[in-house]
Amino acid sequence: MSDPLPPRRSDATRAAILDAARARFAEDGYERATVRAIARQAGIDPSMVIRYYGTKEALFARVVDVALGIPDxxxxxxxxxxxxxxxxxxxxxxxxxxxxxxxxxxxxxxxxxxxxxxxxxxxxxxxxxxxxxxxxxxxxxxxxxxxxxxxxxxxxxxxxxxxxxxxxxxxxxxxxxxxxxxxxxxxxxxxxx
Amino acid sequence: MSDPLPPRRSDATRAAILDAARARFAEDGYERATVRAIARQAGIDPSMVIRYYGTKEALFARVVDVALGIPDxxxxxxxxxxxxxxxxxxxxxxxxxxxxxxxxxxxxxxxxxxxxxxxxxxxxxxxxxxxxxxxxxxxxxxxxxxxxxxxxxxxxxxxxxxxxxxxxxxxxxxxxxxxxxxxxxxxxxxxxx
DNA sequence: GAATCAGGTCAACACCTGTTGGCATACTCG
DNA sequence: CGAGTATGCCAACAGGTGTTGACCTGATTC
Structure with a gap:
């Protein structure tokens, strides 16, 4: 489960994509949050989104990962x-x-x-x-x-x-x-x- | 407000389009309810949808017209x-x-x-x-x-x-x-x- | 300093979208 | 019966979609 991967030089970009995806999906829903719009907000090329996350669906799955943490x-x-x-x-x-x-x-x-x-x-x-x-x-x-x-x-x-x-x-x-x-x-x- | 228009021969088709639109919009939402999908379900050509209702937005406005009728x-x-x-x-x-x-x-x-x-x-x-x-x-x-x-x-x-x-x-x-x-x-x- | 490789851009692909105009048919009315 | 018109289909458009591959560039490593 742990991620012992070494830090990559592209980590900042990956994070920027994830942030932009969070914002676009939250505001526009799945269909209207286009890969191009996410890339534009992240300030990079649309192809990078696919290169780093494989697919729009996979990117979405990364975004919606929530722990409710309901109190005891x-x-x-x-x-x-x-x-x-x-x-x-x-x-x-x-x-x-x-x-x-x-x-x-x-x-x-x-x-x-x-x-x-x-x-x-x-x-x-x-x-x-x-x-x-x-x-x-x-x-x-x-x-x-x-x-x-x-x-x-x-x-x-x-x-x-x-x-x-x-x-x-x-x-x-x-x-x-x-x-x-x-x-x-x-x-x-x-x-x- | 009244509609004294004479019955047209195409009324059945118009109704079929409206029915199909209701079903598609309800099930798929706005973006995924494509004009082509609505036309297919109505059994006619996509161009008819536009000819009779002008625009996808206008068709949607016709579909979502609801009276809650809350009791006295x-x-x-x-x-x-x-x-x-x-x-x-x-x-x-x-x-x-x-x-x-x-x-x-x-x-x-x-x-x-x-x-x-x-x-x-x-x-x-x-x-x-x-x-x-x-x-x-x-x-x-x-x-x-x-x-x-x-x-x-x-x-x-x-x-x-x-x-x-x-x-x-x-x-x-x-x-x-x-x-x-x-x-x-x-x-x-x-x-x- | 040269070789390697990751990070990033550009252009293109195949497909799907809403919408438009032309054309055939079939019905209606004189 | 013939003219006009409403009804419908077909093909195409301009633009947008997710995704892919070729290519350039700058840092890393031997």
Missing amino acids: PREIAAEELGTVLVEHFLDLWERDAVLVTLLRVGVTHPAGAERMRDVFRDQLVPAAERFGHDPADAPRRAMLVASQVLGMALLRYVLRFGPAAEMPRAELVAWLAPTVERYITAPSPAAAA | PREIAAEELGTVLVEHFLDLWERDAVLVTLLRVGVTHPAGAERMRDVFRDQLVPAAERFGHDPADAPRRAMLVASQVLGMALLRYVLRFGPAAEMPRAELVAWLAPTVERYITAPSPAAAA
Whole structure:
């Protein structure tokens, strides 16, 4: 897993390409983030992008590599569970653009959608298992939390809707925390049709 | 506003193009829904698409024309407000693909994003004004409801995540209704940081 | 100092995009 | 029946796409 490769003279360029790719994919989605546009932003020739990363798809895979780092439930006081989680998710979305990229691409490109499923299955569901009680319930709990967090992130960070983008963070947390907390801790209504 | 145009012999073809466009835009987003793909699905030549609708953008504008039809608050008993609204939104998403189209395109294409803002401003916010008490609060209430509904729709109808797509409708409503109801009726926390 | 090689540019490829104009057909109306 | 027109297909356009190979240049190594 480690990379004992010696530093290459082209490392700066490789990094510039990766940075430019992050920016273009996040802002424009997969199709409109062309290899030429990425190269232009990185200040090099389009052929270098392919030479160093092989393929546009491979470059994209390098860009969307995210660790959610959901906190350990044992370190959270029960009464502020929702608050801590919402704050953590907002931090994630604001720290860098990788989640914006993932959402933007996942909606239109199959590779992006699969990457989203990976993150959900490998990180969100296991976290829900650590929080919840019934492991069979974890995917549903994780999905509910994801629905609220993704919806808000869509409006605030992707579409940048006025009311969503301008709401002060503290107020946002106050609104969402009870929702997230209930999705994790409330007893299942279990289709009381 | 009315259309007293006489029926043309090409009406069937025009409708076929519109149907195909709806399907392609909904499934593939704006960029991947090519004029050629739409024409192929409609069983006609690509040039006909342009001849009848002028431009790909104009065709898209024809496709994303949606009326949310949010019910009148005076016809809803206070204790089932959340349930009625969530059911209504689920109906909208399941009835046809126009909302899936709007979400899929809005995330990557500027024209789609603007169309989403239109729907929000012209339909969702006024509805929130009818429900809520303080009109200055309406955009925020509408935005909160939209965040939960859009997030769930994203998982269930666009990405078709397993846990979201498979949850029985009644259970889904039972989970979301209290959230939506609170976003509309609860007193504002107003940034109690 | 000469040989080697990585870093980078240029031009081109095969293909796909939205869009346009010309041409055949078939229907409609006198 | 004949003129006119709406309907549709075909071929082509100008431009953009990801990707490839030939080539130049400057640093590294013997």
